Amino acid sequence: MKVIEQVSLMQSIGKDALRPLVFVPTMGALHEGHATLIRHARKLATQNGTVVVSIFLNPKQFNVTKDLELYPRPFAADQLLCQQAGTDLIFHPSVAAMYPSDTSIEIEEKDLSLSLCGASRPGHFKGVVTVLTKLFNIVNPDQVLLGEKDWQQLTIARRLVRDLNFPIEIIPHPTVRESDGLAMSSRNARLSPLERIEASKIYAALKKTRARTIEGESDVSILLASTRRDLEAISNATIDYLEVVDERTLIPLAKVLHGTTPARLLVAVKMGETRLIDNIRLAEKISINFPT
Numbered sequence: 001m002k003v004i005e006q007v008s009l010m011q012s013i014g015k016d017a018l019r020p021l022v023f024v025p026t027m028g029a030l031h032e033g034h035a036t037l038i039r040h041a042r043k044l045a046t047q048n049g050t051v052v053v054s055i056f057l058n059p060k061q062f063n064v065t066k067d068l069e070l071y072p073r074p075f076a077a078d079q080l081l082c083q084q085a086g087t088d089l090i091f092h093p094s095v096a097a098m099y100p101s102d103t104s105i106e107i108e109e110k111d112l113s114l115s116l117c118g119a120s121r122p123g124h125f126k127g128v129v130t131v132l133t134k135l136f137n138i139v140n141p142d143q144v145l146l147g148e149k150d151w152q153q154l155t156i157a158r159r160l161v162r163d164l165n166f167p168i169e170i171i172p173h174p175t176v177r178e179s180d181g182l183a184m185s186s187r188n189a190r191l192s193p194l195e196r197i198e199a200s201k202i203y204a205a206l207k208k209t210r211a212r213t214i215e216g217e218s219d220v221s222i223l224l225a226s227t228r229r230d231l232e233a234i235s236n237a238t239i240d241y242l243e244v245v246d247e248r249t250l251i252p253l254a255k256v257l258h259g260t261t262p263a264r265l266l267v268a269v270k271m272g273e274t275r276l277i278d279n280i281r282l283a284e285k286i287s288i289n290f291p292t
C-alpha cells in the first residue's frame with residue numbers, strides 16, 4: 001500500500017491505474033464502518049483493479065470551527081485500517097495542496113442541499129460538493145462508494161455526477177452499526193458514557209417508526225409525533241431535524257405509500273455537544289429507481 005500526498009502524482013497514477021478503480025473518500029478517524037466500505041471496494045475492484053481511499057479532513061465542509069478542531073486525526077491507525085481492509089493507495093493531501101490560497105471557484109448544489117443538514121450547517125454541502133468534484137478529477141475513479149448513513153450527501157453526490165457528467169458510478173453502502181444499533185461515526189468517541197448508552201435509542205426510535213408503517217400507519221404527521229416523543233425521551237438529546245422525505249428527491253412527504261414512493265425517515269440529534277445523524281427506509285419491498 002502506498003501513501004500519496006501530491007495532487008499531481010495522484011492524478012497521473014489515477015489515470016494509469018489498473019481498472020476498475022474503486023474510490024472511498026473519507027475524512028479519516030476511520031472505524032469499522034469505513035473498513036466495511038473499503039472491503040466492499042476491494043471486492044468490486046477484484047484483485048486486478050485498484051482501491052483508492054482518500055483521507056482528507058476538508059475544512060470547507062465545517063461551518064463550526066470547534067467541530068473541525070475537535071475532529072480526531074489518528075493517521076497511523078488509519079493507515080493500518082486501510083491496509084488491512086485491502087487498500088492499494090491512500091491519497092492524503094494537505095489543505096494547502098487542495099486549496100491554493102487564491103482558490104476562487106467552488107461548486108454549489110442549489111436544491112437538495114437546502115434542507116435537513118444543509119439548513120442547520122450553512123455552507124456544508126458547498127464544501128462537500130467542491131471537494132468531491134476535486135477528488136473525482138484527481139483520482140479518476142470508475143466507482144465511488146458512499147455510506148447510506150449520510151443519506152443527503154449520497155443523494156447530492158448522485159446529482160453531482162449526473163449534472164456535471166462525471167463518468168462515475170456512485171455505489172451506496174448500507175449503514176454499519178454498533179451491536180446496539182448506533183450508527184458508527186467518528187463523532188461517537190465524543191459521547192460521554194451515559195450519552196453513548198442513550199444514543200442507541202435513536203435507531204430504536206427509527207426502527208419503531210418503520211414497524212408502525214409496516215403495520216399500516218401512513219400519516220406522516222402521526223408517525224413523526226410519536227418518533228419525536230421517543231427521541232425527546234432520550235436524556236441529553238435535542239432534535240435538530242426529523243423528517244420523512246422521498247429518498248430520491250428529499251422532498252417531504254405527507255403519506256408513506258408502500259409500493260410507489262420510497263420514503264425515508266431522516267434525523268439529526270444533538271447529544272450534549274455531539275451532533276449525530278441517522279436514517280431508515282420506511283416503505284419496504286419496493287424497487288427504487290434513482291433518476292439518472
Ligand code: AMP
Nearest residue numbers: 025026027033146147149150175176184
Ligand atoms: P466520513 O469520513 O465520515 O466523511 O465518511 C466517509 C464515508 O464513509 C462516507 O461515504 C460515509 O457515508 C461513510 N460512512 C461513515 N460512517 C459510516 C457507517 N457507519 N456506515 C456506512 N458508511 C459510513
